[in-house]
Amino acid sequence: xxxxxxxxxxxxxxxxxxxxxxxxxxxxxxxxxxxxxxxxxxxxxxxxxxxxxxxxxxxxxxxxxxxxxx
Numbered sequence: 001x002x003x004x005x006x007x008x009x010x011x012x013x014x015x016x017x018x019x020x021x022x023x024x025x026x027x028x029x030x031x032x033x034x035x036x037x038x039x040x041x042x043x044x045x046x047x048x049x050x051x052x053x054x055x056x057x058x059x060x061x062x063x064x065x066x067x068x069x070x
Contacts, residue, residue, distance in 0.1 A: 022057055029053035 032050030 022060055025053045026057050
């Protein structure tokens, strides 16, 4: 059995960066949605940014599932 160490290292690096990135984006979404709790007014920029963070996280997860299934 021959292990391609370069490919294994590349997979490890990409998975580490993507994991930290997704957790960071989700954390930004949580922080943004926790701020700006107005009384029925228009959505604050922080709230809109949190929705964008959540959408990016969902898109990354959906793309990962697509790659696994393809």
